[in-house]
Amino acid sequence: xxxxxxxxxxxxxxxxxxxxxxxxxxxxxxxxxxxxxxxxxxxxxxxxxxxxxxxxxxxxxxxxxxxxxxxxxxxxxxxxxxxxxxxxxxxxxxxxxxxxxxxxxxxxxxxxxxxxxxxxxxxxxxxxxxxxxxxxxxxxxxxxxxxxxxxxxxxxxxxxxxxxxxxxxxxxxxxxxxxxxxxxxxxxxxxxxxxxxxxxxxxxxxxxxxxxxxxxxxxxxxxxxxxxxxxxxxxxxxxxxxxxxxxxxxxxxxxxxxxxxxxxxxxxxxxxxxxxxxxxxxxxxxxxxxxxxxxxxxxxxxxxxxxxxxxxxxxxxxxxxxxxxxxxxxxxxxxxxxxxxxxxxxxxxxxxxxxxxxxxxxxxxxxxxxxxxxxxxxxxxxxxxxxxxxxxxxxxxxxxxxxxxxxxxxxxxxxxxxxxxxxxxxxxxxxxxxxxxxxxxxxxxxxxxxxxxxxxxxxxxxxxxxxxxxxxxxxxxxxxxxxxxxxxxxxxxxxxxx
Amino acid sequence: xxxxxxxxxxxxxxxxxxxxxxxxxxxxxxxxxxxxxxxxxxxxxxxxxxxxxxxxxxxxxxxxxxxxxxxxxxxxxxxxxxxxxxxxxxxxxxxxxxxxxxxxxxxxxxxxxxxxxxxxxxxxxxxxxxxxxxxxxx
Numbered sequence: 233x234x235x236x237x238x239x240x241x242x243x244x245x246x247x248x249x250x251x252x253x254x255x256x257x258x259x260x261x262x263x264x265x266x267x268x269x270x271x272x273x274x275x276x277x278x279x280x281x282x283x284x285x286x287x288x289x290x291x292x293x294x295x296x297x298x299x300x301x302x303x304x305x306x307x308x309x310x311x312x313x314x315x316x317x318x319x320x321x322x323x324x325x326x327x328x329x330x331x332x333x334x335x336x337x338x339x340x341x342x343x344x345x346x347x348x349x350x351x352x353x354x355x356x357x358x359x360x361x362x363x364x365x366x367x368x369x370x371x372x373x374x375x376x377x378x379x380x381x382x383x384x385x386x387x388x389x390x391x392x393x394x395x396x397x398x399x400x401x402x403x404x405x406x407x408x409x410x411x412x413x414x415x416x417x418x419x420x421x422x423x424x425x426x427x428x429x430x431x432x433x434x435x436x437x438x439x440x441x442x443x444x445x446x447x448x449x450x451x452x453x454x455x456x457x458x459x460x461x462x463x464x465x466x467x468x469x470x471x472x473x474x475x476x477x478x479x480x481x482x483x484x485x486x487x488x489x490x491x492x493x494x495x496x497x498x499x500x501x502x503x504x505x506x507x508x509x510x511x512x513x514x515x516x517x518x519x520x521x522x523x524x525x526x527x528x529x530x531x532x533x534x535x536x537x538x539x540x541x542x543x544x545x546x547x548x549x550x551x552x553x554x555x556x557x558x559x560x561x562x563x564x565x566x567x568x569x570x571x572x573x574x575x576x577x578x579x580x581x582x583x584x585x586x587x588x589x590x591x592x593x594x595x596x597x598x599x600x601x602x603x604x605x606x607x608x609x610x611x612x613x614x615x616x617x618x619x620x621x622x623x624x625x626x627x628x629x630x631x632x633x634x635x636x637x638x639x640x641x642x643x644x645x646x647x648x649x650x651x652x653x654x655x656x657x658x659x660x661x662x663x664x665x666x667x668x669x670x671x672x673x674x675x676x677x678x679x680x681x682x683x684x685x686x687x688x689x690x691x692x693x694x695x696x697x698x699x700x701x702x703x704x705x706x707x708x709x710x711x712x713x714x715x716x717x718x719x720x721x722x723x724x725x726x727x728x729x730x
Numbered sequence: 731x732x733x734x735x736x737x738x739x740x741x742x743x744x745x746x747x748x749x750x751x752x753x754x755x756x757x758x759x760x761x762x763x764x765x766x767x768x769x770x771x772x773x774x775x776x777x778x779x780x781x782x783x784x785x786x787x788x789x790x791x792x793x794x795x796x797x798x799x800x801x802x803x804x805x806x807x808x809x810x811x812x813x814x815x816x817x818x819x820x821x822x823x824x825x826x827x828x829x830x831x832x833x834x835x836x837x838x839x840x841x842x843x844x845x846x847x848x849x850x851x852x853x854x855x856x857x858x859x860x861x862x863x864x865x866x867x868x
Contacts, residue, residue, distance in 0.1 A: 335811075336811065339811045339812075340811075343812060352855055352857070353854075353855035353857075355857065356854065358747050358749075358860075359749055359854070359857065359858055359860075362747070362749050387754045387755060388755060389754060389755060389756070389757050390757065394754070396754065404857060405751075407752065407754060407758060408754055408757070408758055409758055421758070422758065441812075444808070537757065538757055538758070545796075548796070548801055548804075549796055551804065551808070552800065552801045552803075552804025552805055552808070553794075553796055553800060553804060554793065554794055554795070554796075554800050554803075554804075554820065554821055554822050555804075555807070555815075555820045555822060556794075556822060557820070557822055557823055557826065557852075559852070559855040559856055560855070
């Protein structure tokens with residue numbers, strides 16, 4: 233009864249505030265038009281971007297800097313202390329070759345570290361929903377014989393059965409040879425391994441740079457090791473071995489340390505290069521080799537379906553094959569009308585998704601219609617909790633008292649359906665807050681919670697999206713139960729995510 | 731023509747979409763399934779659809795082809811420490827441009843008049859070819 237009285241009052245309040253809100257929002261969108269955002273700024277994985285999206289690395293880059301320092305210091309010492317002697321006593325070609333090798337090593341290291349390893353962008357909400365539908369259908373139909381679970385698809389490649397797994401984070405069926413890197417929280421094509429020394433994943437796009445890096449680094453370390461030893465030998469020939477070493481600390485203070493670093497590096501890096509040469513020649517990834525996917529120990533007729541048959545073709549394909557473009561388009565500008573991928577990661581991707589939807593909701597009519605629908609959905613909720621909304625009393629205090637639960641609503645992702653009174657307050661608060669916050673609220677229900685299309689509420693909602701005038705009474709059912717409340721909330725979430 | 735396509739794109743945001751998934755039977759090469767989806771039955775005929783998808787598949791196969799020219803490009807790039815790609819684009823990128831042109835053409839001639847919009851798979855990370863059913867259908 234008193235709710236009926238309140239409704240027109242609230243409607244008036246709503247209208248007033250709406251016009252007040254529209255001007256700051258217009259300036260906000262105007263400002264945003266001046267500084268358009270690039271896609272790397274809302275990238276859902278755990279990567280770091282530098283130089284306005286041109287450089288892409290993993291989150292932990294400490295070891296990469298260590299690699300850089302080790303290479304530069306060792307090479308620097310070599311050029312500073314050994315090269316003058318060797319250039320004058322043997323040939324000046326030594327520093328030149330050393331210099332070329334050093335530059336090549338650095339170039340390949342930076343290229344491997346800074347480029348996109350072959351990250352697969354996450355599925356858009358439509359695609360994810362389509363796949364879920366297909367999997368539900370597969371689940372429902374039962375038939376005789378062995379049927380793999382719906383989250384796995386089997387493909388026959390070159391006579392071998394390969395299982396494609398469904399990635400819960402990226403919402404896609406992973407292509408063959410792709411794997412999800414837990415450190416970077418991305419699916420990477422032809423995933424080899426995550427290399428902390430390089431500070432990035434090694435995948436399809438940067439495997440050749442990684443291989444050339446370790447190969448050239450092994451040549452460089454062998455080169456430096458050999459010529460440092462040569463230097464010591466030549467000196468000892470002149471003045472005795474012990475004298476040569478005595479001279480070393482005095483004049484060439486770090487020759488001994490260089491030798492030690494080089495000795496250990498040589499064995500580990502040369503070993504790694506050898507291992508990767510074997511992998512390239514048999515067209516396997518480190519991941520497959522470690523799991524023994526194609527070894528004959530698993531099954532007698534197990535073989536690698538990706539191998540081209542001969543070593544030369546495998547090597548050429550890995551090193552001189554076509555360079556695939558990056559699929560994530562990190563420097564592209566965010567288009568407000570294109571669907572953005574879901575970012576259901578371990579929580580770190582959560583906030584980027586809100587900014588994402590902030591952009592999508594910048595269009596005024598989207599916000600208007602969302603407000604209408606949310607308010608309409610909130611109305612049946614208010615009926616069940618008259619204490620909160622009953623007061624026609626002083627609006628400012630009403631605002632502040634309702635502000636509390638709403639601000640706490642923001643981070644609590646799965647609790648939305650249970651916190652009905654919270655949404656009730658959200659319904660009212662949304663009329664009072666700035667438009668961007670709306671999008672924060674209603675996107676927070678995890679995409680997993682979106683059910684298949686529901687009853688009456690979902691039919692009305694798509695029309696609301698056109699900014700059409702929605703009569704709240706259409707959604708309001710005096711005999712509503714909690715399920716309808718939850719349904720309408722979920723329906724709204726589905727609407728917002730389209 | 732472009733202007734009307736943009737209008738269609740905006741309206742297409744909330745319409746139904748049909749996704750054509752990747753076909754991995756030939757390995758990791760980019761190929762799409764040529765199986766005709768039932769949702770498009772009353773919009774286009776099967777042959778038209780198959781021809782479009784087959785042409786797309788052929789174009790992607792051309793982009794990823796291993797042959798003399800790709801090896802030459804790879805070796806040259808390696809020798810110049812990959813700086814050559816600052817001046818010229820890779821073979822793959824050239825083919826992607828060809829594909830974009832082909833899709834535009836297909837949309838203009840065949841799909842837009844029937845109320846469908848074909849999106850370039852590169853915009854979806856080469857995962858799917860999506861047909862969007864626009865609202866102004868007949």
